[in-house]
Amino acid sequence: MSTHAAGYTAEILTSPPLDGSLESSSTLPTDGLDSPSASTGKDVTVLEWDGQNDPQNPYNWSLQRKWLVTGAALVGTFIVPLNGTSITVAAQAINQEFNVQDYSNFSNSYWPVTSWSMGGALFIVAFLPLMEDIGVRVGYLVVYAFFLLMIIPQALAQNFATLVVTRFFSGGCVALLANTISSVIPDIWGDSKARSVPVGLYIMLYLTGSTLGPPMFAGVMQHIGNWRWIFYIQLIIYATFFPFFILMIKETRGGVILKRRAKQIRKSTGAAVYTQMELDAAPLHLRLLKSMTRPAYLLCTEPVLFASTCWSAFSFGTVFLFTQSVEQVFTGLYGWEEYSTGYVQGAVVIGEILGWLATLYSSHLYLKSASRNTEAPGEPIPEARLYVSVFASFLGIVGGMFVYAWTSYPWLPWIAPAIGLAMVGFGIQVVVSAVADYITDAYAASDYAGSAISAVAAGENTVAAFLPLAAASMYTNLGFHWASSLLGFLALLLSFAPVVFIWKGRQLRARSPFMQGGGQQERQEGGEE
Incomplete structure (x- = not known):
C-alpha cells in the first residue's frame, strides 16, 4: 500500500x-x-497505527483513562487563570506601595492585568506551532514550570514595572496552557457527542477560573492585608499541583x-x-510565520469570523471589565471596601455555572439537527450550535447589563445589581462556548480551523486587555446607569450576529473559500496546517 x-x-x-x-x-x-x-x-x-485497535491510539484508551487524563487537564484549566484577575482586589495596596496613581477617568493600577491579557493574545498566535511539535505532555509541563517561575517575581516585586513585565509572560503561559489542554479533548474523544460534555466543562472552568480570582483572593486583603500573599498562595497552589500534572498529564496527540x-x-x-x-x-520558521499572519488575514477577510470574534471577545472582555466596574459601582453605592467588591463578582461565577447547563442542552439541539440537514445528510448543522446562544446573548448579556445598570441605586439592595451580574455570566458562558464550537465546525472542511480559533482567542484576550481601561472613564463621566447601558447597547448590536448566521449561515459558508475546503490550494503547495 x-x-x-x-x-x-x-x-x-x-x-x-x-x-x-x-x-x-x-x-x-x-x-x-x-x-x-x-x-x-x-x-x-x-x-x-497498528490497526484500528492499537492500544496506544488515544481514541482506544479505556473510558476510565480518558476521564482521568481529561479530569487532570480540566483541573489545570481551572487553576491557572486565577493568576489573571486576582491582583485586582489589591489595586489600592499596590498603588500605595509603588506610588501608582489612579485617576477618576483612568486606572493605572490595571496595567498588570492588561499586560497579562496581551501576553495571552501574542503567545497564542506566535508559539502554538512549537507546542504542536513537542506534544501535549512535554509542552504543558515545560510551560507550566516557566509559569510557576514567573509567579515568584510577582510575589517579590520591588517596583510596579516588575509586575507589568512578569505578568506579560505569565499571561502568555496561561494562554498556551489553556490551548494545550483544549487539544486534549479532541485528541482522545472521537466524535461530537462524546466531546460535548468535556468541551463544555473546559470552557466553563476556564471562564470561572478567570472570574473567580477576585472573590477567591478577596479574603487575603480582608484578613491578611498584604497583597504579596495573593501570589504566595498561588505559588503554594501551583507548586502543589505540579507533581500531580507530571503524574497525570499524558501524551494525547x-x-x-x-x-x-x-x-x-x-x-x-x-x-x-x-x-x-x-x-x-513545513520548516518551523514557515509555520511560525503562518501562525502569526494567517489568523489576522482570516479575521480581516472573513465576515463570519470577524463578527464571531467581536461577539465572543466582547463577552469574554466583560469578565475583566467587571473587575473594574463592580468596584466603582459597589463602593460608590454602598461604601463597600475594595476587597468586598471582589466577593460580589462571585455572582458572575454562579451565572457561568448555570450557563454550562444550558450548553448541554445546546449540544443536544446540535446533534438532533442532523436529522434535518439537507446540505450534508446525517451531519449536524453548524448553525445549530447557535440556537441557545441567541437566547443567552439577548436575555443574559443584554438583559443582564440593563439590570446591572438600572438597579444601581443606593436604596436598592446589593443583590439586585448582583442578579444582573449573574445574568451576564450566564450569557458569557453560552456565547463563548457557542462561538468556539461554531467556528470549529464551520472551518472543519478546510485546514483553517486552528487559525480561525487562534484569531478568536487573540481577539478575546485583546479586548480583555483594553476594554477595562475604559471603565473608569465611562462610569465616571456617564454615571453608573448609562455606562452599563452603553455596554448593554453594544451587546444588543453584537447579539444580532448569531441571528444572521442562523438565517443566512449556509449561504455565508458557501461564499467562503476557507470554510468550504479552502485548504485545497494550500495543500497542493505543501503548506498544510
Missing part, C-alpha cells in the same frame, strides 16, 4: 514488530527533494505518539521509517 504526498511515494507500515525489526517489503523510491529520503538516501516507510514510535524504530533498525506528519511538516 502506498501514499502520495509532497512529491514522494512510500510504503505504509501499519504494524511494526514488537522486537523493533522491520519486515522486508517492496517500496518505491521517493523523489521529493525535501523528503527524509532525500537526506537519508533510503526508501521511506510511512508509519501508521496521536501524531506525536506515532512520531516517537517511528523515531525509536529508526534508532533501533536504521530503517527510514517516518510518520505522515514528519513528511508533510
